[in-house]
Amino acid sequence: MPIWIEKFAPIALLLVVVGIVIARLPRVEGVNHTDAFRKRRVMNWLPLGLTYAFLYMARYNIKVSQHAFGDIDWGGSPLMSNHDFSTIFMVGTFVYGGSFLINGPLTDRYGGKFSILTGAGGSLAMNLLMGLATWSVLNAGPGSQAIGDHLTIVMSALYGVNMYFQSFGAVAIVKVNAPWFHVRERGVFGAIFGILISLGIYFAFDWGYLIISNLDLEMVFLIPTALLSIFWIADLLIVKNTPGEAGLSDFDTADASSGDEGPQLGAAEVFKLMFRNPIIITIACVEFCSGFLRQAIMQWFRSYAKQTDAVLGLKDSFVYENWGMLLCCAGIMGGVFAGVISDRVFQSRRGPVAGILYGAMLLGAVVMTFTYQTAFLPWLVVIMSMFVIGVHGMLSGTASMDFGGKKNVGIAVGIIDGFVYAGTGVMSMTYIYILPDDGNMEIAGNPDSWVSWPISMIPVALLGLVLASRLWNAKPKPKGAAKAG
Numbered sequence: 001m002p003i004w005i006e007k008f009a010p011i012a013l014l015l016v017v018v019g020i021v022i023a024r025l026p027r028v029e030g031v032n033h034t035d036a037f038r039k040r041r042v043m044n045w046l047p048l049g050l051t052y053a054f055l056y057m058a059r060y061n062i063k064v065s066q067h068a069f070g071d072i073d074w075g076g077s078p079l080m081s082n083h084d085f086s087t088i089f090m091v092g093t094f095v096y097g098g099s100f101l102i103n104g105p106l107t108d109r110y111g112g113k114f115s116i117l118t119g120a121g122g123s124l125a126m127n128l129l130m131g132l133a134t135w136s137v138l139n140a141g142p143g144s145q146a147i148g149d150h151l152t153i154v155m156s157a158l159y160g161v162n163m164y165f166q167s168f169g170a171v172a173i174v175k176v177n178a179p180w181f182h183v184r185e186r187g188v189f190g191a192i193f194g195i196l197i198s199l200g201i202y203f204a205f206d207w208g209y210l211i212i213s214n215l216d217l218e219m220v221f222l223i224p225t226a227l228l229s230i231f232w233i234a235d236l237l238i239v240k241n242t243p244g245e246a247g248l249s250d251f252d253t254a255d256a257s258s259g260d261e262g263p264q265l266g267a268a269e270v271f272k273l274m275f276r277n278p279i280i281i282t283i284a285c286v287e288f289c290s291g292f293l294r295q296a297i298m299q300w301f302r303s304y305a306k307q308t309d310a311v312l313g314l315k316d317s318f319v320y321e322n323w324g325m326l327l328c329c330a331g332i333m334g335g336v337f338a339g340v341i342s343d344r345v346f347q348s349r350r351g352p353v354a355g356i357l358y359g360a361m362l363l364g365a366v367v368m369t370f371t372y373q374t375a376f377l378p379w380l381v382v383i384m385s386m387f388v389i390g391v392h393g394m395l396s397g398t399a400s401m402d403f404g405g406k407k408n409v410g411i412a413v414g415i416i417d418g419f420v421y422a423g424t425g426v427m428s429m430t431y432i433y434i435l436p437d438d439g440n441m442e443i444a445g446n447p448d449s450w451v452s453w454p455i456s457m458i459p460v461a462l463l464g465l466v467l468a469s470r471l472w473n474a475k476p477k478p479k480g481a482a483k484a485g
Contacts, residue, residue: 031182040246041180047238048112048173049196051120051231055169056200057207058127058224062088062159063299064208065134067306068217070438072138074148079137082303082438084152089299090428091156092163093291097421099167104414107168111241112176115168115410117232122165124228130158131221138217167417174400174413179242183254183476186398187343190350194335194393198328201298205324254476274415279403279474282467283395284419286354289464290395291423293361293457294388297381298327300431300453305378307436307444312373319378326382334390342394350399351471354391358468361387362461368454373447391468396420402476423460430456 033041062085069080078084107115133155137148147154173193181188211220240246274280302323305314319326338353346352364384371377400413434452436444443449 031185037243037248040243040248044180044239044246045173045177045192047231047234048116048176049192050199051116051228051235052169052173053196053200053203054224054227054231055120055123055166056197057203058123058221058228059092059163059166060201060204060298061127061208061220061224062092062130062155064205064212065217065220067303068212068220069151074151078438079148079151080155082435082444083432086428086432086435087152088156088159090425090432092159093295093421093425093428095160096163096167097418097425099164100171100411100414100418103167103171104411107171107175107410107414112172112174112410113235113239113241115172115175116235116239119165119168119172120228120232120235122168123162124225124232126158126162126165127221127225127228130155130162131218131225133158134218134221135216163421167414167421170396170417171410171413174396175410176239176241178409179250179253181253182251183402184343184348186402187339187341187348187350187394190342190394190398191336191339193396193398194338194389195332197389197393198331198335201331202324202328205327206322207324209324271411271415274412277403279471280412280415282470283399283403284416286358286464286467286471287392287395287416288419288423288426289358289460289467290388290392291420292427292460293365293423293464294385294392295424296427296431296453296457297385297388300435301378301381303438304372304450304453307438307441308447308450310445311447314375314378317375317378319382327385330382330386331389331393334386334388335393338390338394339398342398347475348402349473349475350394350402351468351474353394354468355465355472357387357391357394358461358465361391362458362465365454365457365461369451369458372450372454391464392420399471403474 066080066085070078072079103115133147136142136144137151173196208220211223242250244250302320305312305317305320309315314320334357338357342348342350342353361384364380364387368377368380368384371380396413396416400409400416403412431453434456436446436449438444
């Protein structure tokens with residue numbers, strides 16, 4: 001059996017089980033969609049969602065390439081060190097975080113379909129250029145010495161532009177789906193959003209590591225280029241912004257835009273409304289913490305395990321070898337738990353689930369501080385990933401629709417997702433200074449040098465818990481009477 005099929009089999013089984021569970025849930029009271037509507041909705045979000053997953057592959061491939069670049073001696077130093085990667089990733093995340101100022105209003109003005117086509121098209125172009133730059137360095141192509149000598153600058157520039165286009169992805173998927181899901185069934189969409197994030201992580205890491213193990217390094221950039229090209233065409237042909245565009249009836253989603261029949265406000269006015277909305281800002285601040293914590297785990301566990309392997313032997317662990325698959329399974333379970341519990345137990349309130357998961361995240365960070373040099377660590381970081389991905393899908397994917405409303409959700413999710421990546425950028429900037437540089441393996445190989453990694457997560461998780469508790473009773477307030485259709 002091909003290894004990629006063997007690795008994907010547990011995910012496929014889990015997706016089948018999740019699909020059966022969601023399909024057998026009782027219909028939401030008052031939301032009476034026809035079977036034709038439900039089938040067309042699946043046709044709409046499936047290609048859109050897979051595009052979003054492959055955007056993740058075209059985003060985190062820079063991390064997958066890090067150690068392959070780092071194993072290449074370039075004038076007596078690694079071609080890409082820990083600090084080089086942190087710089088590249090920091091540039092990309094700050095670009096992503098600031099892009100909502102432009103891309104949120106563009107999405108609200110031109111629609112989610114425009115945004116996914118723009119985002120996927122721009123990202124595939126940047127991945128093509130990163131692939132060509134990598135090929136040039138490894139094959140002594142034109143300018144290879146100059147590119148290799150300034151690889152951090154070259155990759156920072158290309159990755160920064162890539163992340164500008166990547167920032168259209170989350171805004172697009174939430175903007176398109178807002179008119180297709182009633183507020184009382186959006187917890188299930190939050191589960192779908194979490195599944196898409198998790199599949200993207202799987203594609204990025206497990207497929208990425210398979211690519212660099214069996215093909216030339218530049219293919220880790222060129223294969224996502226090809227996949228995004230295919231799904232760009234699928235989105236162009238299939239995706240519709242609203243049920244009405246697909247020949248179905250539009251309906252009242254009962255979110256914050258419900259009953260607002262006035263003209264679309266200008267971007268500046270909407271930004272003012274959103275930044276004056278304490279719920280939106282609180283959600284954004286919680287997601288700042290999520291951005292820090294999610295990437296602190298995803299980007300650094302394998303680096304820690306590899307560089308301390310002579311002492312701890314974590315590279316031989318099942319988790320290290322199946323990192324993408326396990327993150328995917330954890331994210332699916334976290335997203336489904338958060339989404340279903342939100343709708344079915346907490347009456348479509350998102351705050352209680354976020355609070356519960358952040359409490360678990362704080363406990364995990366404390367335990368991690370005392371166990372990061374043990375064989376328990378790999379499974380602990382998988383469990384913590386389940387918690388934080390569940391929060392991220394619930395708030396960025398669902399609460400942004402609820403409180404932004406389908407009319408202004410582009411700017412709302414842009415603000416919230418911008419805060420996510422601001423948190424990631426702060427994490428990258430912080431870790432440049434507090435984590436050991438693998439240019440000195442005597443230090444980087446000593447687990448004691450990494451104690452700041454788990455300790456840094458504790459105050460961030462505590463802040464996230466305090467902020468999430470303030471959302472406990474928050475629900476959107478429609479401007480008019482809500483009615484499902």
